[in-house]
Amino acid sequence: MAVHNYDVVVIGTGPAGESAAINAAKHDQRVAIVEKQPQVGGNCTHWGTIPSKALRHQVRQILSFNTNRMFRDIGEPRLFSFPRVMERSRETIDKQVEMRTTFYARNRIDLFQGTARFKDEHTLLVRDRQNATEELVAKKVVIATGSRPYRPGDIDFRHPRIYCSDTILSLAHSPRTMVIFGAGVIGCEYASIFSGLGVKVDLINSRDSLLSFLDDEISDALSYHLRKHGVLVRHNEEYDRVEGDEAGVVVYLKSGKKIRADAFLWANGRTGNTDSLGLENIGLQANGRGQLNVDEHYRTEIPHIYxxxxxxxxxxxxxxxxxxxxxxxxxxxxxxxxxxTDIPTGIYTIPEISSFGRNERELTEAKIPYEVGKAFFKDTARAQITGDTVGMLKILFHQDTLEILGIHCFGDQASEILHIGQAIMQQKGEANTLRYFINTTFNYPTMAEAYRVAAQNGLNRVF
Incomplete structure (x- = not known):
């Protein structure tokens, strides 16, 4: 067995592992990174962020074609099969893999393909697909193994019509109807995608509202637009059992309802990928969801393991x-x-949602005197030109100081638009007030101009 010595060994090539490894390498550390899949990129590139957002983009193009009257001159509305749309999205995945593979070569990071397991606190055994094993000895280790969909034991995921958010990408047919259980971010995003492809979707939510961490007005807008596109949202429901047969899937809810569909997607929770790491060999223990606890330094209970x-x-x-x-x-x-800690929210439903800072409910509970400034996309020239008139920008600010307390955006390019407000919110003193948007000249016509409109709308409420 070959033995290799490193300053830092990183487990996992998703965003966390990639950035940790490259940063260490650029500071003259000898670095190795371990990936159990045949290609780098982690869940983000192969099953999560990249494929679902690429898929969403294709669906938005289809929606644009099918709803824009100009395109009627060249043809009637079309239905596109899921496999065909997914195949186009794979081109993005291939480009991401190629790009990220070059990162490791360029930074002289040794890439080991295989499953890593702790032998002791400084030693990892990496077993590849041919059962060959190599030993990596490291001064410091970063665990960045990511997560996978939580799959309850009472649902038969081997059935060809029952999917989780990973396996749904290999869907080989175009269902007419689908039940999605779990109305979190992943469930809402896929409800948008499939309804955009003409699938009749039942979205089962175990809570009383969608994405309750959002501003209430934004959550309500999401609910409205999902329903407008044919999604039936069922709140306060739990499943009793899910049964697959030759014709599809039947979902039995604890409320007594029975829903039949061509396909079932489980999108309720995720589990940390720690079960194969041999944590018991080093005295580390994951929680019930397979996640590791870290301190404010990203250290686990073993100081040199992050x-x-x-x-x-x-x-x-x-x-x-x-x-x-x-x-x-x-x-x-x-x-x-x-x-x-200060992290913007980006939710790629159709239309998309993004937010930063506190929402109205939080400010009210904290007894902070705030006011609201709004700009509706339908009133902006750029949105009228592109036809993406659904949505709004909402600025929450202190009534007295005009300090910006929260930015909430719903509509096309929301996750891009938000970053302007985020940058201003993180400035100090007078720079972080509503007046910045009044005193700044924005290109016209742009979506960014919505900040000026919203700021003026807000100032009109307090002066």
């Missing part, structure tokens, strides 16, 4: 994982680091 990304739980976002990996690596290098 963890970042989905494997540590909240917020389980690719954007946060990248920052967490970078900062865990900075900390182990004794460089200046930060514990990632």
């Amino acid at each position: 963890a970042a990304g989905d494997v540590i739980g909240w917020p389980s976002l690719a954007s946060a994982a990248y920052d967490q990996g970078l900062n865990s690596s900075n900390e182990l290098l004794d460089k200046e680091y930060r514990f990632v």
